[in-house]
Amino acid sequence: MFPIDIRPDKLTQELFDYSRKPAQGLENLLNAGPIDTGVSPKQAVYGEDKLVLYRYDPPAGITPRPVPLLVVYALVNRPYMPI
Numbered sequence: 107m108f109p110i111d112i113r114p115d116k117l118t119q120e121l122f123d124y125s126r127k128p129a130q131g132l133e134n135l136l137n138a139g140p141i142d143t144g145v146s147p148k149q150a151v152y153g154e155d156k157l158v159l160y161r162y163d164p165p166a167g168i169t170p171r172p173v174p175l176l177v178v179y180a181l182v183n184r185p186y187m188p189i
Contacts, residue, residue, distance in 0.1 A: 117137040146162045146163065147162070148160040148161060148162045148164075149161050149162065149163075161174075
């Protein structure tokens, strides 16, 4: 078994970083600006029992792709996606 080689200068730097990172994270949260949220316009194109298939309208100025994308969420996830 090898002895643990702990250098005091490295340990001091590790402890400094350990206390600095949470403080920096809190500062980042406090200085964060507003986050855009909302619901995209959509139309239901198919429905059966609790299943609903929506077609979402593209944002203004963006041409939709010719091939649609089907996103299937797990039953335990929330049905929205952050942008």
